[in-house]
Structures are given as structure tokens and as C-alpha cells.
Amino acid sequence: MSDKKKETPCIAVCLMDQKTGLCLGCGRTLPEIARWGRMASAERLSIMSTLHKRMQDAGIATAENGAS
Numbered sequence: 001m002s003d004k005k006k007e008t009p010c011i012a013v014c015l016m017d018q019k020t021g022l023c024l025g026c027g028r029t030l031p032e033i034a035r036w037g038r039m040a041s042a043e044r045l046s047i048m049s050t051l052h053k054r055m056q057d058a059g060i061a062t063a064e065n066g067a068s
Helices: 030-038 041-058
Strands: none
Touching: none
């Protein structure tokens, strides 16, 4: 598995929340998703470190924060 592959929060649940503009599966915005493959590793990791809180703040339930 390549390093780039490990640096993705994608869980193949690609649905955008119209209210927040976040993907319901990973918490990224459309511009982030579109640029993901062209981002430097450090930028991807930085964004990934914010996704859990971003989704919690937006009220989007994830498997990590209590959704089943």
C-alpha cells in the first residue's frame, strides 16, 4: 500500500451535507476532495487531524463519535 493511499479519510460514503458542505463519510469539503491527490502529504495529514472535530462541530455523527 502506498503512503498516499494511507493518507485518506475516505470510507466510500460519498454524500455531501447541503447545510454544512461536508462529506458525510469523511468530513472533507468538495474543494478538499478535488485537490486531495495534488496536496502535499503534510497538508493532507493536517486536514485529516481536524476532520473528527469538524464533523462533531457540524453535528454529523460518525462511527467514531457514536453513530451506529
